[in-house]
Amino acid sequence: MSTDATDIHAAIRAAYDVFESTFARGDAAGMAALYTSNGMLLPTGTGMISGSQAIQDFWQGAMDMGVATAKIDIAEVSGHADVVVDVGHYTLGAANGDVMDNGKYIVIWRNENGRWKLHRDIWNSNTADAG
Amino acid sequence: MSTDATDIHAAIRAAYDVFESTFARGDAAGMAALYTSNGMLLPTGTGMISGSQAIQDFWQGAMDMGVATAKIDIAEVSGHADVVVDVGHYTLGAANGDVMDNGKYIVIWRNENGRWKLHRDIWNSNTADAG
Numbered sequence: 001m002s003t004d005a006t007d008i009h010a011a012i013r014a015a016y017d018v019f020e021s022t023f024a025r026g027d028a029a030g031m032a033a034l035y036t037s038n039g040m041l042l043p044t045g046t047g048m049i050s051g052s053q054a055i056q057d058f059w060q061g062a063m064d065m066g067v068a069t070a071k072i073d074i075a076e077v078s079g080h081a082d083v084v085v086d087v088g089h090y091t092l093g094a095a096n097g098d099v100m101d102n103g104k105y106i107v108i109w110r111n112e113n114g115r116w117k118l119h120r121d122i123w124n125s126n127t128a129d130a131g
Numbered sequence: 132m133s134t135d136a137t138d139i140h141a142a143i144r145a146a147y148d149v150f151e152s153t154f155a156r157g158d159a160a161g162m163a164a165l166y167t168s169n170g171m172l173l174p175t176g177t178g179m180i181s182g183s184q185a186i187q188d189f190w191q192g193a194m195d196m197g198v199a200t201a202k203i204d205i206a207e208v209s210g211h212a213d214v215v216v217d218v219g220h221y222t223l224g225a226a227n228g229d230v231m232d233n234g235k236y237i238v239i240w241r242n243e244n245g246r247w248k249l250h251r252d253i254w255n256s257n258t259a260d261a262g
Binding site for chain 2: 040042043044045046047048078079080083085087103104105106108120122123124125126127128
């Protein structure tokens with residue numbers, strides 16, 4: 001596998017494209033499959049969330065709350081073939097296009113069976129009162 | 132520099148020991164000096180905070196709000212000599228020992244002039260109503 005920085009950035013962007021399209025079709029199980037088998041979410045308001053079923057349940061909960069889209073803007077990507085981390089901004093939208101929340105995140109990626117997957121995913125809102 | 136995983140874990144733990152002691156003596160300028168020259172904080176309730184003066188002001192604000200201690204428990208460290216990232220839990224305490232907040236974090240580290248410094252620092256609370 002190439003460790004060229006441009007290639008890694010493109011690979012992570014491609015993974016987020018799938019993330020965004022999976023979210024937009026309301027596929028919570030598909031979201032969970034984008035994480036490593038021992039992946040973890042670190043959301044505000046709860047402890048660490050581990051494992052595919054819990055990750056699926058979390059994203060299903062967000063969809064049930066009316067979050068229809070999750071857009072990711074990468075600010076920077078760093079790392080090597082086996083440990084990649086990126087920093088960026090997210091925007092959560094309702095079905096009518098209203099912005100429900102925006103904030104920033106750091107994701108640690110692992111390559112699992114030749115596919116880049118989210119391994120650790122932490123984010124927080126830019127506004128104090130949003131989830 | 133050794134890239135042995137045990138050495139890196141020990142180096143990051145040592146950096147957090149300084150982080151904790153610097154915080155405990157209320158030295159906000161010293162806190163800022165633990166970050167890279169282009170370091171960034173990603174706290175809940177605001178956008179990304181860049182640069183030494185802004186980082187100093189942020190930590191001074193936390194101290195002024197009564198946060199007297201910041202304890203760090205590393206859960207895992209990964210990476211190489213030039214890109215290291217760790218995941219863990221934090222606990223913020225008042226001067227009387229009361230826990231003010233706890234949560235989780237991811238920090239991206241850079242080695243700057245032979246010293247490990249926090250480069251990107253994001254965290255959020257385990258409780259929805261804490262800062």
